[in-house]
Amino acid sequence: MATDLTARFLDALSQSDGPILSTDAFPSIPSTEIKSALDRLKSREMVVYEAIDKEEAILTAEAEGVAANGSPEAKVFEAVQTALQGLKITDLPKAVGKENASIGQGKALKAGWITKDKDLLRAKAKSITDTSREQLQTIQNTRTFPDPKVLSDLKKRKLVKMQKVISYKFSKGPKFAKEFVKEETDLTADMLASGTWSTVKFKPYNFKSLGAPTMSGALHPLNKVRHEFRQIFFEMGFEEMPTNRYVETGFWNFDALFVPQQHPARDQQDTFFISDPPYADTPRADPQETQHLPNRSLSESTTNKASTLDYKQYWNNVKEVHQNGKYGSIGYRYPYSEHESLKLVLRTHTTAISTYMLHRLAANPRPARYFSIDRVFRNESVDATHLAEFHQVEGVIADYGLTLGGLIGFMEVFFAKMGIHKLRFKPAYNPYTEPSMEIFGFHEGLDKWVEIGNSGMFRPEMLEPMGLPKDMRVYGWGLSLERPTMIKYVHNLSSPAEVTNKLCRYAVKNIRELLGHKVDLNFVESNPAVRLEKD
Numbered sequence: 001m002a003t004d005l006t007a008r009f010l011d012a013l014s015q016s017d018g019p020i021l022s023t024d025a026f027p028s029i030p031s032t033e034i035k036s037a038l039d040r041l042k043s044r045e046m047v048v049y050e051a052i053d054k055e056e057a058i059l060t061a062e063a064e065g066v067a068a069n070g071s072p073e074a075k076v077f078e079a080v081q082t083a084l085q086g087l088k089i090t091d092l093p094k095a096v097g098k099e100n101a102s103i104g105q106g107k108a109l110k111a112g113w114i115t116k117d118k119d120l121l122r123a124k125a126k127s128i129t130d131t132s133r134e135q136l137q138t139i140q141n142t143r144t145f146p147d148p149k150v151l152s153d154l155k156k157r158k159l160v161k162m163q164k165v166i167s168y169k170f171s172k173g174p175k176f177a178k179e180f181v182k183e184e185t186d187l188t189a190d191m192l193a194s195g196t197w198s199t200v201k202f203k204p205y206n207f208k209s210l211g212a213p214t215m216s217g218a219l220h221p222l223n224k225v226r227h228e229f230r231q232i233f234f235e236m237g238f239e240e241m242p243t244n245r246y247v248e249t250g251f252w253n254f255d256a257l258f259v260p261q262q263h264p265a266r267d268q269q270d271t272f273f274i275s276d277p278p279y280a281d282t283p284r285a286d287p288q289e290t291q292h293l294p295n296r297s298l299s300e301s302t303t304n305k306a307s308t309l310d311y312k313q314y315w316n317n318v319k320e321v322h323q324n325g326k327y328g329s330i331g332y333r334y335p336y337s338e339h340e341s342l343k344l345v346l347r348t349h350t351t352a353i354s355t356y357m358l359h360r361l362a363a364n365p366r367p368a369r370y371f372s373i374d375r376v377f378r379n380e381s382v383d384a385t386h387l388a389e390f391h392q393v394e395g396v397i398a399d400y401g402l403t404l405g406g407l408i409g410f411m412e413v414f415f416a417k418m419g420i421h422k423l424r425f426k427p428a429y430n431p432y433t434e435p436s437m438e439i440f441g442f443h444e445g446l447d448k449w450v451e452i453g454n455s456g457m458f459r460p461e462m463l464e465p466m467g468l469p470k471d472m473r474v475y476g477w478g479l480s481l482e483r484p485t486m487i488k489y490v491h492n493l494s495s496p497a498e499v500t501n502k503l504c505r506y507a508v509k510n511i512r513e514l515l516g517h518k519v520d521l522n523f524v525e526s527n528p529a530v531r532l533e534k535d
């Protein structure tokens, strides 16, 4: 037991003048036990010690036999010497054993101890020294041999093996005492009452020890990434859009965005439809409509309500532009269904909100920057990189005289703030933007281009029915929050240096580890704040 050991060590030290080598004084005790006992003594400065790694020689089973009974050559000599008339070679195995006979005969001859006379062996030396046996006995007692050449020779003959041993050399420390005094950890009422408080030894505080982790709530990694994105938007002068409406009408999710009513995205396969109730009421006037925006800080909500475009007019403009064409557009020319506009859906993109906010902006047109980060829903089959609900980061900029070059330039600044410096734009198609561009970013860690977002300039067919001025242009873009989280999130940091390490990436390979019922709460709890690699 460790406690016994500490007492034995202290005892040994009190009787010795110099340091003690554990392998000499306590050869049979395992080194792990020795170390833990020494550590206990060391923490109280009662001993000091150092570990010594060394190699020891030990005998093989065969060598142990030699050390105990003599070498084969010595045995052969003895047998030959006792046969006064000489020993027949054929009788040697019977006298000393087969093994000893075959090895020992040659060696005894070579050493000049015996001679061969036809089929007879005769003794030549009067007496011999069995050096092999003596060498092995020395090794057995000292675990080493003074002449390294002899040792390596014995190793080659497989009589000796080397083995690593840790030995501890310990001596008295500054607070050495013969006894291991129990140190108190707490001052008790009894000690105060009896007065022993003044004589007992207290264990010193360990100010370096880590406290026990306390149970507490934790922010989900996605929330932390969302926070970073919000900071970027605020830095760039954006206002946050109210996203508290998961259920939208077909009108705000699709029609107002000039998405034709036959568009495949409006299919059951891509969109979740609400079954109860399946339809919204017919549109009402403005005061009702603004009720779901309780905490808006967006300035136009209070100042210019009066000049908001009449909702009926907007409703009709949208129908017109789809069905017959308007504002210089030939439209889609299909019979537009107002009933379809009222269908309730789980919003498939936050662009439904951007659209709503742009229509509000039309009441008082002026340059504006809006963003939102919230949940959207798509009826997709779930796999490692797709979820039926995810978060969209969305931004819109409205201003006069905006150009596509300006959108590209803005994207470069925006994504640089997330640490993505190389961008490529690929022409794409959205019913509500023209031109449209998919945005690709070069992922240094994966060493390839990955799609990071979708963008474009909103079409006049979307903006003009709202009443926005003809010369006002609006950019928009959207990306998922999950993707940058999966690649950027800093996982299990072990040093502050890692935070700044550009290649530090989040290990989430499956999106379901990030969102949904499979998320491991430990993972949420143990993750530090996110760092987007900002300049």
Ligand code: PHE
Pocket: 348, 349, 350, 351, 394, 430, 433, 454, 455, 456, 475, 476, 477, 478, 479
């Ligand atoms: N709504 C688009 C999407 O879901 C993103 C987008 C927003 C594209 C605004 C262009 C303009 O991918």
